[in-house]
Amino acid sequence: MASKRQIKLGLVPTGAGGPGNHNRWLDKDIPLDSSVNIDWYIDVARQAEEAKFDLIFIVDSQFITENSPPHYLNRLEPLTLLSGVATRTTHIGLVGTLTTSYNEPFNVARRFASLDLISRGRAGWNVVTSGDAGTAGNYGRDEHYDYDTRYGRALEHVQVAQGLWKSYRDGAFVRNRETAEFLDKSKLHPLNHVGEHFKVVGPLNIERSPQGEPVIFQAGNSEQGRDLGARIGEGIFSHAASLEDGQAFYKDIKGRAKAYGRAPEDIVILPSTDIVVGDTDDDARELERAYHFADHSFDQALAEFGRSFGWHDFRQYDLDAPFPAAALEYARSSFYTGAKRITDLAVERGFTLRQTIEHIRQPKNGPFVGSPETVANELIRWFDAFALDGFNVRLSHPANFTRFAREVVPILQDKGYFRKEYEDTTLRGNLGLKKVPNP
Incomplete structure (x- = not known):
């Protein structure tokens, strides 16, 4: 019998190697230009889609030094990349990172609404405030915003974007050739937002997608970050060093959300996870150390x-x-x-x-390392203990991800913890989130 709750799975591809993985590009299974190779991204997204993953998540930052990892030194802009992936996939969610510190709400709302239409309702926005202080220098500022300003901007930025996404009510575009009526003008309205950080008239010049509007994701572990996630996040990207840490974070975020009048089930918590699969538990541990x-x-x-x-x-x-x-x-x-x-x-x-x-x-024994059965059982144990709602799997070495998709996912499916087919064609539908109506 299938579990009432279902594990959610995301994939995080960082091509040539992100933080802590400077030499991963030496793996012969990874194209040397993987971080700027759209065919590589499409390939891994389709592998994840074949395994029925919920989403692919593209991280980003806008400041580098010569000591940045290879993937950061040379990578595609997230929404451009995901628009390419959207045309070659049908169900997997497409989540991109965009900063609220160095973007304007109108442009962000329009770009994500475009991705949402191109993908027919599979877009998600990972809201960040830019932790790399050097980013300020790329946008004409001498100093980066302080914490309070960054998070104040972020909250208002998201609220403005969500207001812009409601510029057209559902059914606004009549497109009736017989009456020559293209738009029901009564269903279009400006925003006229005036706030502390932004002033935006609106309306947005793009219609709503099948899921209503993009899913809002957020990642931040500071007090301000947790509070922002509880207020506006529908998906939370986190880190959990142990099951107990995961349970504490889970309880905290869901509790904060409830205090803001939100239903705890309207937030999906997905910590980043390293998974290593071997023939046996000992084999997997040796592989973990070698990596x-x-x-x-x-x-x-x-x-x-x-x-x-x-x-x-x-x-x-x-x-x-x-x-x-x-x-x-x-x-x-x-x-x-x-x-x-x-x-x-x-x-x-x-x-x-x-x-x-x-x-x-120093090498640390990860919790999700072992034979396919061992890994599956540990994923289930954390899930059943309410330490999370799913896992954001970091794609490290391609051969390892292939083993996870082909050997671990089927066990989760057989045990009733993961889907065998997609429930919906939208990201919201597959995550179990409600469509955002604008009647």
Whole structure:
């Protein structure tokens, strides 16, 4: 008998290698130009669609240094990429990242509404506020927005976009050749928004999609990030180091959402997950270690370490001196929550800088590593424990993803925890979210 709740699955492809995976492009199964190769993205999206995944998720940022990982150095813009994927797929959701800090609501609303129509109702927007403080310099600003401003802009930005998506009521386009009536003008209205951060007249010049409007996703673990997710998020991308951490985050987000008058079931929580599949549990653990050491070196980890701290260069410090805790100040307008967690850990344990880097990059036994049966059972255990609603699977090495799709997913299906066929043609429908009406 099928489980009442169903596991949701997303796929996160980072081509040539994202953070912590600088050398992944050396895998011969990955095209050297994978991060800018639309055929590669289409291929992995179709593999995920064949396995009945809910969505493919494209991460993004708009600032790089020479120490950024290969995928960040050279990659396609998310909505352009997903529009290409949309024409070669039929059911899988298409979720792209766009920052509210350096975009205007009208353009964002129009671009996502276009993707939603092109895909016939499969678009999703991952709302971010830009953690890379250096992004400011690419948009004519001397300094990045502070946390409160970033999240204040984000909330208003999303609310404006959602207002613009309601410019046309359902059935506004009559398109009646006999009466020569193209538009029912009574079903079009301007927005006339005037707020703290934006002033937008509207209306938006594009009709609504079969799912009403794009699904709003959000990823942020700070207090402001969690609060924003609880207010506007329909899908939450998170991280869960343990089942207990996942349960605490799940309870917190759902509780905050309820306090805002939302139904907890209207939010789907999908933590990012590394999965390694082997013939046996021991085989999978060996593969996990091999991937870890092949994909990243100490020197690469040290050079990349400063990203959370506003790309502060830690190579200037003595590796064997106490961790430079004062460097946390450089993270004030960057990924402060993560930087503070690292700093607190290093200070509490009396780590040197070298020990801090080694601690972060040392192999850690992931929970979803083992034989196909072992992996499937552990995914189910976390799901049944309400630590999450599904998993955002990071596509590391292609051969490993193939094994997951072909060997683990069928077990989930046979046990009644994952679909054998799509329930709907829209992203909302497949995630179990309601269509947004505009009668």
